Structures are given as C-alpha cells and as structure tokens.
Amino acid sequence: MKVLVLGGTGEARALASALHGRPGFAVVSSLAGRVRDPRLPVGEVRVGGFGGPDKLAEWLAGAGIDAVVDATHPFAARISASAAEAAGKAGVPLLMLRRPGWPARPGWHWVSDLAEAAAVADGLGERIFLTTGRQGLSAFADSARWFLIRCVDPPEEPLPAKRLVLLDRGPYTVDTELALLRGHGVDVLVTKDSGGPLTVAKVDAAQEMGVPVVVVRRPPAPDVPVVGAVDEVLDWLAP
The missing domain is CATH 3.40.50.10660 (PrpR receptor domain-like)
Known part of the structure; x- marks a missing residue:
C-alpha cells in the first residue's frame, strides 16, 4: 500500500516513522515548502504545492497512491480542503490526523x-x-x-x-x-x-x-473521517 502523508507536523513525522520500512507499505511525505528549514520526516519526501485539487488528483493517480492521510497543521484549511476534493475525484480514501485542541481555560x-x-x-x-x-x-x-x-x-x-x-x-x-x-x-x-x-x-x-x-478558533475541517493519534491511522490502514 502506497500512502501519501500530507505533513509538516510532529504527528506527520511520527506517522512516517511508523510506516517507513513497515512490511507492505510505502510512504511519501509531502511538505508545503513554506518553512525554509523544515524538520524532515524519514523516507521519501516531496516539497512544494500540487497546484490545486485537480492537479493533486492527477498526481495521486499517476503516483499510484492507495491512501491519503492529511496530517497538516489544524490551521492549514486550504490544503485540507484541496486534499478532500482531490481524494474524492481520484477515488482514493482519505483520513485526517488532527491533534485535539487545547481545553478552554479561565481568562x-x-x-x-x-x-x-x-x-x-x-x-x-x-x-x-x-x-x-x-x-x-x-x-x-x-x-x-x-x-x-x-x-x-x-x-x-x-x-x-x-x-x-x-x-x-x-x-x-x-x-x-x-x-x-x-x-x-x-x-x-x-x-x-x-x-x-x-x-x-x-x-x-x-x-x-x-x-x-x-x-x-480552528477553521472548519472538511467532511472527512478524523482521528487524533498515529495508532488510529495505523489501524485504519491495516488490511
């Protein structure tokens, strides 16, 4: 199974580490390229945008991607919306890995x-x-x-x-x-x-x-399945 991880977060790097070298899996991590010296995940890394949902859908098909995990920052609304649209067009299952927000506090x-x-x-x-x-x-x-x-x-x-x-x-x-x-x-x-x-x-x-x-507040997320931990992603990817 070839997995595209839309990354740039600690959760994305942890997921790439968990999938890298795992039997039956190949992982490609994608970074938007907005940070000059990003912390790179292990494994194959792609840096730069895709050019919108249509181009991303074409890329998914051309690269033979079997599943997409959106593990971008909770405020990367544009990327998440594009990923949801592209995955739907390409017929590729998509899961969002999103850390929980902080509980509200006094003040x-x-x-x-x-x-x-x-x-x-x-x-x-x-x-x-x-x-x-x-x-x-x-x-x-x-x-x-x-x-x-x-x-x-x-x-x-x-x-x-x-x-x-x-x-x-x-x-x-x-x-x-x-x-x-x-x-x-x-x-x-x-x-x-x-x-x-x-x-x-x-x-x-x-x-x-x-x-x-x-x-x-966080921007609204696309209407896609969401989990909060790497282990839950691994369960979702399990055959």
Whole structure:
C-alpha cells in the first residue's frame, strides 16, 4: 500500500516513522515548502504545492497512491480542503490526523480570525506576545501596541511599528516561557488553538502569571473521517 502523508507536523513525522520500512507499505511525505528549514520526516519526501485539487488528483493517480492521510497543521484549511476534493475525484480514501485542541481555560478570549484577535488584544493590554505564525500578521500592523512576535521564519511586512521579532521554534518549557513573558513585560498572549504539547507551555505560563490569552478558533475541517493519534491511522490502514 502506497500512502501519501500530507505533513509538516510532529504527528506527520511520527506517522512516517511508523510506516517507513513497515512490511507492505510505502510512504511519501509531502511538505508545503513554506518553512525554509523544515524538520524532515524519514523516507521519501516531496516539497512544494500540487497546484490545486485537480492537479493533486492527477498526481495521486499517476503516483499510484492507495491512501491519503492529511496530517497538516489544524490551521492549514486550504490544503485540507484541496486534499478532500482531490481524494474524492481520484477515488482514493482519505483520513485526517488532527491533534485535539487545547481545553478552554479561565481568562481565554476566543476569536474567529486574526482581525478579531487584533481588535480584542488591543483592548486587553499594552505589550502583546504574538504567536500565530508569520502569515496574516498584517492584521496587527495598524496597532499602536508593542509586540513580541515569535515565528520560525522572518515575517513579511506590513508589521506593527513597535515590535521585536524572535525567530525560534518549539518545543518550549514553562520556565523558559515564564522568563520570556516576564523579561519583556508581556501582558497579553495571542495564539491559535494549535493543540498538542510542543507549544502549550506558553499558555501554561500565561495562566500562571494571570496574563489574558486571545485564542483563534480552528477553521472548519472538511467532511472527512478524523482521528487524533498515529495508532488510529495505523489501524485504519491495516488490511
């Protein structure tokens, strides 16, 4: 069975490791190519987009793919929608591997998108820790607040005028996140409901300090089967 794993997450890398060398399976991991120095999974890797659902459907047929696992980031809505459409057109079964979101906590302010996050955060404090990734930061560009912006790759303009950009990637610890928040006088945290353990330390630290957290809700997922763990994917793939 030849499996395409749409990846870029820790879960995708774990799945590729579980399938690599497994009797009866061949795995191809696909990365969007948006990160300059991504953490690569084991096995065959394809980097770059497919050109939309029609092109992806053609690729699936040409590559002899028997199953697709969408293990992309919970906020990669465009890729997930394209995969669902392409798999349907190609007649290839699709499963979504999606880590559960973080349970809500006291002091959280839920918003639907980055524009709403910018408006809410602006009314909560003066020094904002922005951890939503490097895309969509233009939503905060007109704010007069000070921002600590953390992302893996350098973000593109427009950005807030008063800012410090920190290039880094998880996993993080509560102690280091506490030191970061205190060292920069952060009084608001803005994040996405990414879920998982790699970046949860920031919300733990914010809760310990009593810092309000603005949380962007996940976009709607396609109407496809969803599991939350690698073992469940292996069960689904089992003959």
